[in-house]
Amino acid sequence: MYGIKCVKPMSLQTVTYKKKYRKSALKVSWTGDLRGSGYEAKKCNRWWFTFNDHECTNPNKIDAQFYSSISQNLHVGPRVVQGICHGLPKGNIKVDFRIGKCMTGQALGNGYTGWASTSMLLIEEVNAIKGN
Numbered sequence: 001m002y003g004i005k006c007v008k009p010m011s012l013q014t015v016t017y018k019k020k021y022r023k024s025a026l027k028v029s030w031t032g033d034l035r036g037s038g039y040e041a042k043k044c045n046r047w048w049f050t051f052n053d054h055e056c057t058n059p060n061k062i063d064a065q066f067y068s069s070i071s072q073n074l075h076v077g078p079r080v081v082q083g084i085c086h087g088l089p090k091g092n093i094k095v096d097f098r099i100g101k102c103m104t105g106q107a108l109g110n111g112y113t114g115w116a117s118t119s120m121l122l123i124e125e126v127n128a129i130k131g132n
Contacts, residue, residue, distance in 0.1 A: 019093050026051070043067075
């Protein structure tokens with residue numbers, strides 16, 4: 001497989017995870033090759049997680065952006081996009097790994113996810129212990 005090309009915002013992988021405890025948090029991690037390319041400079045792609053169709057707000061969004069200021073095919077990998085999300089309810093949680101336009105306003109580039117290698121999505125329920 002030579003990767004998934006993004007020419008419009010899209011879901012890359014969706015998993016339903018059964019969260020066992022009300023006070024726990026979910027730790028998510030995606031590991032694999034990320035690549036940006038395009039025939040024009042100043043393009044940007046963003047990879048992010050949603051939980052039940054919403055981005056995490058506690059403590060913050062879980063995402064990564066790749067901006068290219070030059071016109072070329074840039075291989076960037078392997079990369080990890082990971083974080084912890086607090087405040088999710090107990091029960092089935094739809095976890096979605098997505099790609100699309102950056103939040104900074106640049107035009108959407110040709111973002112590729114995965115390239116002749118293995119990609120991995122991990123979801124883990126963890127204790128929701130926060131610092132003081």
